[in-house]
Amino acid sequence: MPKDELDKIEEPEEEEVEESSEEYIQESAITAETPTSTPPSILIDVTYDGKAGKALVKLYDFMNDRIYFWYDNTGHKPYLITDIPPDELVTNYKSILRLKGFDHIDTVVKFNPLELKSKTYTVVYAKDPLTIGGGRESIRDIIPRSWEARIKYHLSYIYDNGLVPGMFYRIENGKLTPVNVDVPGEIQKLGEELYANDEEYLKAFREWLPLFQAPVPPLKRIAIDIEVYTPQENKIPNPKEALYEIIAIGLAGSDGLKRVLVLRRPEILMNADDQGMLLSDDVEVMFFDNERDLLREFFKTIMAYPILITFNGDSFDLTYIYNRALKLGFRKEELPIILTRDGEARYVLGVHIDLYKFFNIRAVEVYAFGGKYSGGEKTLDAIASALLGISKVEREKPISEMNYIELVNYNFRDALLTLYLTTFNNELVMRLIVLLARISKTPLNDVSRYQVSAWIRNMVYFEHRKRGWLIPNKEDVVNAKGSVATKAIIKNKKYAGAIVIEPIAGIYPNVYVLDFASLYPSIIKRWNLSYETVRCPDEKQANDPRNRPVPNLPHWVCSNMRGLTSLLVGLLRDMRVYVYKKLAKGDKDPRQRDYYNVVQAALKVFINASYGVFGAEIFPLYCPPLAELVTALGRLAITRTIIKALDLGLTPIYGDTDSLFLYNPSKDKLEEMINWVKDEMGIDIELDKAYRILALSGRKKNYAGILQDGSVDMKGLVGKKRNTPDIAKDAVKDVIHLFSTISSINDVEKVTEAIKERVREYYVMIRNKDVPLDKLAVKMAINKPISEYTKNTPQHVKAAELLGKYGVKPGPGDIIFFVKTTTREGVKPVQLARIDEIDSDKYIEYLRTSLEQILDALGIPFENIVGSKLM
Incomplete structure (x- = not known):
């Protein structure tokens, strides 16, 4: 095989795991050059070398095609933080002093973002990461209260030393030194104009700009x-x-x-x-x-x-x-x-x-x-x-x-x-990975493996350390901020989410879609939302009605300090919308335009995922009230926009989260509404798509359209599922192709009839069993020994058991190709099946479920094509 x-077969939903200090430790006899001086090189990785007992930084000198290793020579050590004073720690927890990997104890002043004040904390240092947490006996397990004990050491090293993976460094007399980046004056000027009245944003803009202006070398x-x-x-x-x-x-x-x-x-x-x-x-x-x-x-x-x-x-x-x-x-x-x-x-x-x-x-x-x-x-x-x-x-x-x-x-x-x-x-993926590494302060290896919540966590943690803030534990945030006040409509959600305006079913010519530009990031910036500002411990702020952005929610937001998340998300959103999207369209050099387009794509990945992480329990800064406020403000924004559209005589036919579909609007009314949204709510709204023809079903998030350039845009297809037989996938492809031939509203009836006829042909092929067996095959993997399927026997396992009777002994990792049959077992391996045994009704059901969403959008009931009696 x-x-x-x-x-x-292996297509897991990759889920984030709880942060852990258990560190990947590099121990190998293979090494690279360790010079005391180098030319500018790109930082590609940071890890921990177990043999050397030090952090290891990997640099690539792209001009001379060499890899360099640089070992920490600053004496940096793994640590955790506790509020237990040193003398009490030594008296009551003597066992940590006897640990082989224990190093020493010190104190540090940190700003606590949940309490909004600075405090003195105890820092316990170790000689290796496993002594902090992850070993049989670790300091984290002995001390009852600690912070920053579950951060992997290589990330902690990056935060403490302000390293930016993907950026340029050189080794000078044994010291790792960042290489300065020249930023064009006209781009600097964009930030100065944008933040003329906001020194904090302007300072952050200047700090972040080199990350995007530094080239990504081959x-x-x-x-x-x-x-x-x-x-x-x-x-x-x-x-x-x-x-x-x-x-x-x-x-x-x-x-x-x-x-x-x-x-x-x-x-x-x-x-x-x-x-x-x-x-x-x-x-x-x-x-x-x-x-x-x-x-x-x-x-x-x-x-x-x-x-x-x-x-x-x-x-x-x-x-x-x-x-x-x-x-x-x-x-x-x-x-x-x-x-x-x-x-x-x-x-x-x-x-x-x-x-x-x-x-x-x-x-x-x-x-x-x-x-x-x-x-x-x-x-x-x-x-x-x-x-x-x-x-x-x-x-x-x-x-x-x-x-x-x-x-x-x-x-x-x-x-x-x-x-x-x-x-x-032009090397889009490699450039994207490097830029994501720079934004998130995450090594390339980690960027390519972990979901965006891990990137955002690393970015935010980096900024905490840079500011001297204590990084709180998840339970600290939850206990300090409380729970949500709304009920979710969608199953498994914890609070009310985005608003969806029911679609008005039909086929429409000339439909325009208005899209809020980065709606949730704009809300986070506009209302200063961050885990430390939402429900802050300042009573005066809590009692000020101006600090309650949604009147029917019991959440307030501090206005006397800028939230860290608000600053970061707002900055990245502004840099994408006002700097790099413009540069991607306007720069005369096509290579530079390509690069700026990758920058804005990287920023888009970050800002569009920035809200959701705070509403995910797995995120270490999980803050339900923050996420609830974002969606509530989003609902408020789109509701007000729909009311304004109706006031202007426009015809909304569908609305979803941050998009509004308008039927045949006049250009002057569109312009008026766009300006109103920006002036009244401080949020940008822009024309996202223009459809020549749009077919709306009665389902949410399910439509089929042909854009003005002739390309097909479909939402809600189900025919791509990996266990769908090829016969159903082929039918979906054919229907999409026929739909793409519509050039005007006058073609709809003719093309609709052609689609009906093609679907009918597939139905007849299946009903008459005039289909090759391989087109009917379903592929599924066996994940454990056949003998362990005791409570119930899945269909692919039944097929595998039939193979066993012929001397084939399938086991874990084997792929079973089987078909649905009218035999006693209901399935047979492809190798043993005959076409006359095929269960036609089952495959007609595959055909129906794969096509019905597309057909619904076109107003074609599946039953009307093949007859009301399907079974």
């Missing part, structure tokens, strides 16, 4: 993909066991390297003229007689690059390589790969970026790429097809049965697609 099948990198021999076609090799041979490793470098390392196998022959059959003539194929030599060459090759790129490398490629190398006799110390306890595969010399995890980050998917690959499988093939327009090599036989040329072509294309995902659009 090829690794891409693993990609199809980062040399290599993308890899492996193929593993398996005795069964539907068997996914277990990367932890690594039982089978690695038969090919594809390597594609940003410097032009094109290479495939191939293991010779006696059963595979190569003809003299096979070289001419390679899809890429310049691919170098290297053959090896044994796997150990192949891996040795692989390790040698990747260590010439600072960045290693994979697609699902954490879960498969690098984990498999690591465990396979150990089986072949390699020692851990000589491997350039380290596996962590939380499932990451780290690259010792530089950074490993797993694109599978990066593209699965919801904020990246939605805000950076506009949902181009949303709703379906997050496989390499699906994402590459959506973003690059290039697909994988079609596979007509099992990997293990391919000849050398077929194997090389298949393997190298995967490596090349992985590389191309970081090079298209």
